[in-house]
Amino acid sequence: MPFFEREHTADVLMQVCGATKKELFEDAAQALFSVMFPSRAKEEATIRFTLHEEDGEQLLHEFLSEILYYAEVECVALSRAEVTFTSSGLSAELFGEPFRREKHAGGTEVKGVSLSGMEITRTDEGWSTLVLFDV
Amino acid sequence: MMEKIIQKGEYEWELPIGTIPNMRVPGRIYLSQQLMGTLEEGAVTQLANIATLPGICKHSLAMPDIHWGYGFPIGGVGAFTMDEGVISPGGVGFDINCGVRLMATPLHRSDLGQVKKVLQELYNIVPTGVGTKSRITASDRDLNRIMTEGARWTVDEGYGTERDLLWCEEQGCIEGADISHVSQKARKRGRPQCGTLGSGNHFLEIQCVEEIFDPEAAQAFGIEAGQICIMIHCGSRGLGHQICTDHLKILEDASKKYQIPLADKQLACAPLTSPEGEAYLSAMACAANYAWTNRQMIMHLTREVFSREFSLSAEEMPLVYDVTHNVAKIEEHIVDGKRTMLCVHRKGATRAFGPGTHDLPPGCDTIGQPVIIPGSMGSSSYLLKGTAGAMEKTFGSTCHGAGRVLSRSQAKKLASGEDIRETLARNGITVLAPSPGSIAEEAPNAYKSSDEVVKVVHEAGISARVARLNPIGVIKG
Numbered sequence: 262m263p264f265f266e267r268e269h270t271a272d273v274l275m276q277v278c279g280a281t282k283k284e285l286f287e288d289a290a291q292a293l294f295s296v297m298f299p300s301r302a303k304e305e306a307t308i309r310f311t312l313h314e315e316d317g318e319q320l321l322h323e324f325l326s327e328i329l330y331y332a333e334v335e336c337v338a339l340s341r342a343e344v345t346f347t348s349s350g351l352s353a354e355l356f357g358e359p360f361r362r363e364k365h366a367g368g369t370e371v372k373g374v375s376l377s378g379m380e381i382t383r384t385d386e387g388w389s390t391l392v393l394f395d396v
Numbered sequence: 397m398m399e400k401i402i403q404k405g406e407y408e409w410e411l412p413i414g415t416i417p418n419m420r421v422p423g424r425i426y427l428s429q430q431l432m433g434t435l436e437e438g439a440v441t442q443l444a445n446i447a448t449l450p451g452i453c454k455h456s457l458a459m460p461d462i463h464w465g466y467g468f469p470i471g472g473v474g475a476f477t478m479d480e481g482v483i484s485p486g487g488v489g490f491d492i493n494c495g496v497r498l499m500a501t502p503l504h505r506s507d508l509g510q511v512k513k514v515l516q517e518l519y520n521i522v523p524t525g526v527g528t529k530s531r532i533t534a535s536d537r538d539l540n541r542i543m544t545e546g547a548r549w550t551v552d553e554g555y556g557t558e559r560d561l562l563w564c565e566e567q568g569c570i571e572g573a574d575i576s577h578v579s580q581k582a583r584k585r586g587r588p589q590c591g592t593l594g595s596g597n598h599f600l601e602i603q604c605v606e607e608i609f610d611p612e613a614a615q616a617f618g619i620e621a622g623q624i625c626i627m628i629h630c631g632s633r634g635l636g637h638q639i640c641t642d643h644l645k646i647l648e649d650a651s652k653k654y655q656i657p658l659a660d661k662q663l664a665c666a667p668l669t670s671p672e673g674e675a676y677l678s679a680m681a682c683a684a685n686y687a688w689t690n691r692q693m694i695m696h697l698t699r700e701v702f703s704r705e706f707s708l709s710a711e712e713m714p715l716v717y718d719v720t721h722n723v724a725k726i727e728e729h730i731v732d733g734k735r736t737m738l739c740v741h742r743k744g745a746t747r748a749f750g751p752g753t754h755d756l757p758p759g760c761d762t763i764g765q766p767v768i769i770p771g772s773m774g775s776s777s778y779l780l781k782g783t784a785g786a787m788e789k790t791f792g793s794t795c796h797g798a799g800r801v802l803s804r805s806q807a808k809k810l811a812s813g814e815d816i817r818e819t820l821a822r823n824g825i826t827v828l829a830p831s832p833g834s835i836a837e838e839a840p841n842a843y844k845s846s847d848e849v850v851k852v853v854h855e856a857g858i859s860a861r862v863a864r865l866n867p868i869g870v871i872k873g
Contacts, residue, residue, distance in 0.1 A: 270465075270801070273805075323645070329641075367832075372489075373641055377486075395490045
């Protein structure tokens with residue numbers, strides 16, 4: 262299970278796991294898409310961005326925050342992310358389709374990604390972290 | 397943790413220093429015995445965490461709608477001294493100046509006719525839900541004025557009256573907004589969204605005044621029994637969310653720079669006197685001013701519908717008041733007998749200034765500030781007034797709503813949106829929403845009883861009941 266929701270009263274708390282750090286980041290993005298877009302978007306449009314950040318949690322925080330920014334200003338419903346780590350941070354490719362109310366409404370608007378509880382740790386299966394989305 | 401809480405009065409409880417390491421002051425919780433059962437350990441830990449921050453004054457405070465959030469708990473208040481204290485986006489939230497406004501009409505229930513028709517008109521005109529854009533796209537120049545002048549911009553542009561500004565916390569504008577601390581990303585998100593409701597717990601409700609508790613205050617606030625009012629709940633949209641995100645990163649680095657140990661990374665902060673702290677405060681003011689403009693724009697759209705349907709003028713639909721419940725503000729308070737400037741963080745808490753304080757609307761000097769407490773969907777909302785007790789005990793603060801007890805996923809498991817819509821319809825409440833899921837998440841039983849929460853703040857003396865309003869039509873974001 263790449264991610265599952267844990268109980269949180271006010272917001273959406275996700276436990277995210279990945280065999281590699283790349284998977285962990287991609288799964289965290291998937292967790293975010295599952296909150297925002299209940300029906301899976303087609304992969305018709307692509308958004309690319311790069312980030313320069315060394316710290317693991319800060320990089321994950323910035324990556325997810327950047328997704329929120331692009332989803333809103335480009336008005337796309339997203340379904341998948343691909344991450345490539347670089348020497349100075351990461352480059353990301355997001356896949357989705359133009360947001361249409363009749364298909365994509367009903368999701369939850371995520372206001373922000375909290376740093377609260379975010380800690381990337383090594384597990385027997387790979388990597389794990391909590392991610393809290395303010396909704 | 398929970399066993400350390402000490403009862404200090406019928407509605408006051410204390411979390412002593414030492415509950416967690418490095419607490420500088422005790423925590424204080426306003427709750428009834430009945431609501432103690434809803435108190436979560438996560439929320440109490442977050443209240444204790446506030447008490448570890450430098451410059452915290454007297455107590456970290458929790459209102460009776462306290463629940464587990466991030467950084468501060470929801471319903472959390474923390475006041476910090478200007479010389480030693482800090483400012484933290486964790487004490488404000490991503491939705492800077494999320495707040496509520498109440499607009500009166502001269503209509504009574506029988507004048508309204510079919511609620512569904514009016515509600516549908518409002519739903520058609522007020523952009524609601526994820527992915528919606530405003531009817532106007534603000535130019536860069538407009539956005540600069542919105543961020544620095546707040547609701548004043550809407551009045552100058554013909555979207556409101558001079559009177560609207562007088563009946564709004566801070567007259568719809570916090571001073572000190574500096575647009576140089578707002579990123580291009582925040583601006584890009586803000587331009588098309590001014591005048592949109594958003595989603596989640598945001599709403600527009602048609603309500604009816606059911607009960608008057610304080611006739612003198614109700615008269616001063618322009619409220620009478622049987623009257624139809626409109627309540628609008630929303631915030632600073634993507635602009636505020638982005639400002640929080642941008643400055644969280646800066647303040648996380650600043651916490652390390654100034655060697656401030658953090659019990660929770662979302663409490664990232666900087667001294668109020670530092671360039672990083674000042675930058676966040678001035679950017680936060682930009683978002684707060686945007687939020688007041690946003691609510692004013694939505695009220696303007698509401699007035700358009702009511703003008704068309706019932707031939708009413710804007711003057712016949714006055715703003716009762718507008719409060720913010722996610723903000724940090726520099727205010728003067730009496731601490732140990734001395735006038736002291738403090739930075740008061742209210743996260744899911746409302747200002748409730750008592751009689752004789754500053755920033756009261758016209759004719760309210762002996763009454764106190766109007767305070768608006770939205771209930772959960774389908775339950776009563778309240779109009780309160782600020783009190784001297786709030787000035788003494790809570791830095792002029794009270795609760796902000798009912799307060800969640802169930803997570804959104806738990807709420808969805810208990811009942812479907814369609815079932816809730818039908819139940820509410822049987823109780824005379826019509827609901828319109830972009831999807832049934834957004835109704836289920838905000839199910840009435842996902843929240844504490846607003847009656848009980850308001851009873852606590854009333855009995856504890858940190859605000860006083862003026863009127864109770866019941867919903868008859870709800871637009872969910």
